[in-house]
Amino acid sequence: MGSSDSIIPEFFKEISCSALELQCIQSTIARLDLEKGDILLSEGNKVEHQYYVSSGCLRTYFLDTSGKEYTIQFAVKDWWISDYTAFFNSTTAIMNIECLRDATIYKVSKKDMDALFIEVSQLETFFRKKMEGAFSSFQKRILEGLSLSAKERYISFISAYPNIEQSVKNYHIASYLGITTESLSRIRKEITQK
Amino acid sequence: MGSSDSIIPEFFKEISCSALELQCIQSTIARLDLEKGDILLSEGNKVEHQYYVSSGCLRTYFLDTSGKEYTIQFAVKDWWISDYTAFFNSTTAIMNIECLRDATIYKVSKKDMDALFIEVSQLETFFRKKMEGAFSSFQKRILEGLSLSAKERYISFISAYPNIEQSVKNYHIASYLGITTESLSRIRKEITQK
DNA sequence: CGCGACGTTGATTTGCCTCAACGATTGTGG
DNA sequence: CCACAATCGTTGAGGCAAATCAACGTCGCG
Numbered sequence: 001m002g003s004s005d006s007i008i009p010e011f012f013k014e015i016s017c018s019a020l021e022l023q024c025i026q027s028t029i030a031r032l033d034l035e036k037g038d039i040l041l042s043e044g045n046k047v048e049h050q051y052y053v054s055s056g057c058l059r060t061y062f063l064d065t066s067g068k069e070y071t072i073q074f075a076v077k078d079w080w081i082s083d084y085t086a087f088f089n090s091t092t093a094i095m096n097i098e099c100l101r102d103a104t105i106y107k108v109s110k111k112d113m114d115a116l117f118i119e120v121s122q123l124e125t126f127f128r129k130k131m132e133g134a135f136s137s138f139q140k141r142i143l144e145g146l147s148l149s150a151k152e153r154y155i156s157f158i159s160a161y162p163n164i165e166q167s168v169k170n171y172h173i174a175s176y177l178g179i180t181t182e183s184l185s186r187i188r189k190e191i192t193q194k
Numbered sequence: 195m196g197s198s199d200s201i202i203p204e205f206f207k208e209i210s211c212s213a214l215e216l217q218c219i220q221s222t223i224a225r226l227d228l229e230k231g232d233i234l235l236s237e238g239n240k241v242e243h244q245y246y247v248s249s250g251c252l253r254t255y256f257l258d259t260s261g262k263e264y265t266i267q268f269a270v271k272d273w274w275i276s277d278y279t280a281f282f283n284s285t286t287a288i289m290n291i292e293c294l295r296d297a298t299i300y301k302v303s304k305k306d307m308d309a310l311f312i313e314v315s316q317l318e319t320f321f322r323k324k325m326e327g328a329f330s331s332f333q334k335r336i337l338e339g340l341s342l343s344a345k346e347r348y349i350s351f352i353s354a355y356p357n358i359e360q361s362v363k364n365y366h367i368a369s370y371l372g373i374t375t376e377s378l379s380r381i382r383k384e385i386t387q388k
Numbered sequence: 389c390g391c392g393a394c395g396t397t398g399a400t401t402t403g404c405c406t407c408a409a410c411g412a413t414t415g416t417g418g
Numbered sequence: 419c420c421a422c423a424a425t426c427g428t429t430g431a432g433g434c435a436a437a438t439c440a441a442c443g444t445c446g447c448g
Binding site for chain 1: 315333
């Protein structure tokens with residue numbers, strides 16, 4: 001589909017730069033269309049890209065030796081996703097990324113990104129601010145993990161991701177909250193009964 | 195003490211910039227000497243600064259309505275500290291910052307910082323990379339909170355902060371790990387008995 | 389010394405997990 | 419389009435890790 005090279009991902013609407021700069025940025029970005037169930041990244045692979053979600057839903061999760069899953073992040077429209085620990089350090093992934101609902105995403109390599117930051121300084125500012133926002137929400141999640149009960153965390157979760165329950169399974173949510181599917185089921189029951 | 199204006203905080207050793215740029219940076223930085231027990235920042239205050247720790251030890255903590263404390267971050271030499279959610283959004287603090295061991299720190303305002311980023315682009319890169327590192331360690335902490343038992347989290351903590359137990363109380367550590375002082379006491383006993 | 393802050397220990401409770409069985413929903417091939 | 423299987427969600431019984439509540443050592447400091 002020739003359409004991909006004429007598309008400018010929505011995230012650039014926030015950056016003001018020249019047509020030349022835009023063209024330069026655009027040449028480093030590739031579109032990907034994913035289907036539910038696709039694995040975008042697997043544990044052990046080199047992590048050279050991060051991904052912008054234009055539509056659909058994905059998640060990053062960690063798989064421990066006993067086979068349990070822990071969801072680190074959900075990504076819906078306008079979020080970025082990767083195994084960031086590996087991405088920043090250019091090492092191999094310890095996380096997996098899975099498509100939960102058919103998605104259109106854009107991938108950008110770290111190498112291209114670093115080069116672009118030098119040429120287009122607004123881009124570095126843009127990503128620094130994105131980073132700051134993500135940092136804040138991680139901090140909030142740590143605090144909630146320390147201070148709230150499972151039920152309170154669930155309530156906080158559904159208000160932070162209002163429509164996500166249409167895209168993800170309950171056991172995805174449970175693995176994000178750090179509880180079992182059985183506990184989540186009981187919490188949901190308790191809430192709807194009131 | 196006139197020494198403060200001739201001191202260049204250690205963190206600048208990593209940034210290569212001209213003498214003029216250095217002078218420009220330096221003029222925006224103020225040194226503070228804190229004593230154990232000092233409160234650097236209180237809930238409700240405007241957060242206009244972040245702080246570089248040159249020596250000593252501080253912590254950021256949240257106080258809930260029932261009076262319980264949750265430690266979000268410890269900061270020792272070469273760490274940055276603030277209520278970052280409030281700092282990034284230029285709002286009022288929900289956290290408190292307390293000096294746990296006599297400290298020398300350097301404060302930088304957000305306004306000065308943003309201005310400097312435009313003039314000295316290496317500085318923005320430097321802070322973006324710092325941010326990335328902090329982001330990774332927050333992610334690690336979230337994962338550990340989801341996947342590890344209290345005992346395992348404690349073991350991970352003391353290996354990540356090897357000498358911090360000299361500077362902080364056990365109940366600070368407990369409030370960082372999300373457990374009670376009693377539980378921490380029992381865990382410590384269990385470990386030393388082996 | 390004596391007081392207050394900190395840490396430890398014990399008894400009991402509780403929130404969530406584990407294990408097991410059973411509905412409900414989704415997807416697939418005949 | 420239905421039949422059936424697989425996946426997912428719910429419910430119950432029992433167990434365990436960590437919390438709570440209470441009491442008692444211990445240390446540092448005015």
